[in-house]
Amino acid sequence: SFPAGALPSTAAVTAEADGTFTVRIAAADIGTGARTALTLVAADALRVEPDRVRVRIGDSDFGPAGIAGGSMGTRSWAWAVTAAVEELRERLVPGAPVPPEGITARSDTTAAVAGLAQKERHSFGAQFAEVAVDVTTGEVRVRRMLGIFSAGRIVNPLTARGQLVGGMVWGISMALHEEAVRDGASGGLYGPDLAGYHVATHADVPVVEADWLEGTPDPDDPVGIKGVGEIGIVGAAAAIANAVWHATGVRHRHLPIRPDRVLRAGGPRV
Incomplete structure (x- = not known):
């Protein structure tokens, strides 16, 4: 077995005026397919096709995020992306146009990770x-x-x-x-x-x-x-x-x- 851990991370998801979505997170893809995985996670949470999602990673301006190591990267980043998507879905009004600057929702999983039940995973x-x-x-x-x-x-x-x-x-x-x-x-x-x-x-x-x-x-x-x-x-x-x-x-x-x-x-x- 190998421990399944999670690290606090932040993420931002923007609904663009053209109907696409942009995910920003300071994740690192070291050959593990992080971009693809996060695209699929975001698309699933947004309930849209993956080709409507753009994922931008590897930029410290996006805020802190967990490292790519210890089998924790995808879990940590996906948690933050999913939380940001949930916040964005609450702010979007069905049928209403998205302004030119888009609508952005942000997440920080620090409190959620700290509040996990103390048990082996x-x-x-x-x-x-x-x-x-x-x-x-x-x-x-x-x-x-x-x-x-x-x-x-x-x-x-x-x-x-x-x-x-x-x-x-x-x-x-x-x-x-x-x-x-x-x-x-x-x-x-x-x-x-x-x-x-x-x-x-x-x-x-x-x-x-x-x-x-x-x-x-x-x-x-x-x-x-x-x-x-x-x-x-x-x-x-x-x-x-x-x-x-x-x-x-x-x-x-x-x-x-x-x-x-x-x-x-x-x-x-x-």
């Missing part, structure tokens, strides 16, 4: 892996992986699946490749760049599938989002380590599971 996942272990070299190769997750409301299935699969691939790196080794003489790290630091590449990634279950709505959460940024990583290395144990009969308690460690550990099947 998590995304959950179960991962399954099949591996092959070379009895001569000790090399471990992942053949296939499957992850099933429960992460609340999934805003964009395409980008959510991409994040979950990406997290699982990162888990392959954690299990088999990534290792920080310090040079005792200089204090620096061996492999300080991607030329020397081993991560999973295309040749290491087999069939990786991810899907999810519909979560039970949280009555304290107005948006129902929990986040998918980290939950794909959680459990991946453990699933691979369990598969290695099943193949060799030996438990590995340290990562990465390097070929030399597999050979030294031995076991009835290696």
Whole structure:
């Protein structure tokens, strides 16, 4: 599991005279599809098609907003956007024209986040892996992986699946490749760049599938989002380590599971 947190955020939504809507929030899209997700969240709350919504992000003039990290970004920003939309809907008069300067509503979720009931909130996942272990070299190769997750409301299935699969691939790196080794003489790290630091590449990634279950709505959460940024990583290395144990009969308690460690550990099947 991975905690589903939320950070205070502010947002503004403007109804434009041409019938479109502009969302302004100091969110950051670091490749997670935040623009797309917030467009869909705003369109859903406004009950309009997504092509009528423009999302502007990444500007500190828009006011404070939560960071893109800890699987909290989309949940925090969507909460603020939804609150601003609700305020805007109350101010709009059906059938009345919108003035040239538009009508803007703003939100600040600081008090709402602080007032959340004090209880645990998590995304959950179960991962399954099949591996092959070379009895001569000790090399471990992942053949296939499957992850099933429960992460609340999934805003964009395409980008959510991409994040979950990406997290699982990162888990392959954690299990088999990534290792920080310090040079005792200089204090620096061996492999300080991607030329020397081993991560999973295309040749290491087999069939990786991810899907999810519909979560039970949280009555304290107005948006129902929990986040998918980290939950794909959680459990991946453990699933691979369990598969290695099943193949060799030996438990590995340290990562990465390097070929030399597999050979030294031995076991009835290696």
